[in-house]
Amino acid sequence: MRTLELGTPGSLRDRLSALVLAGTKTATATLLAEYAEEEEALETPGEVLALLDSHGTVLAELRVTAVTTVPFGEVPWSFAEAEGEGYTDVAHWRRVHADYWQDSEGRVVTDDTPVVCLHFTRATPASD
Template identity: 55%
Template sequence: MRAMELGSPGELRARLNSLVLAGRKTATTGLLAEYAEETEGLEFVGERLALLSDDGRSVATLEITGVEQKSFAQVTWDHALAEGEGDTSLEEWRAGHRRFWEREGTPVDDDTPLVCLTFRAEATAGG
């Protein structure tokens, strides 16, 4: 089973994992370029992934329910809302994601290709 790590290590990853476990986060967005850098294939509908904590422990199993490639500008409010991070508008979501990726060293523009995933989570026993 492949694994998924949300956000960056530390407080952000812990918060995002908590949102998943609470059922509030059912989507995530990644840079298509990261798949090439990591020589990873895209997730596929029905695939199960281990959601990892900072220490590499599985805290949940995610079942992928949707995979879409789109540009940054094409991300919908429905997808942004499903990310469950408390954004109150698509503009707020975009600003927050731009800041995150810029801090990570990969600034994005409206044409940057993304992968939008939706999933359902099942907590891992003992996780």
């Protein structure tokens, strides 16, 4: 089973994972370039992923419901809202993500940068 680790280890990953466990976060974005660098195939609808915490512990299993690749400047509000992180509009989502990729990964993102938009649901029942 493939794994999914959200954000960077520590408080960010803890916060994002808690949003998934609460059912608030049902989507996440990754730069397409990261898949190529890691020689990783895109997820496919129906695939089950193990959500990991900062220590590599499985928190839940997630079922992929949709995967699309779109230019950063065309990510729709419906996706930004599904990320469940409290964005006020798609421009807010874009600012936060561009800053994250720049500050955490040293990547400059333009409106043309391909972004993988992954949607999921919990495949395991909530035990919390």
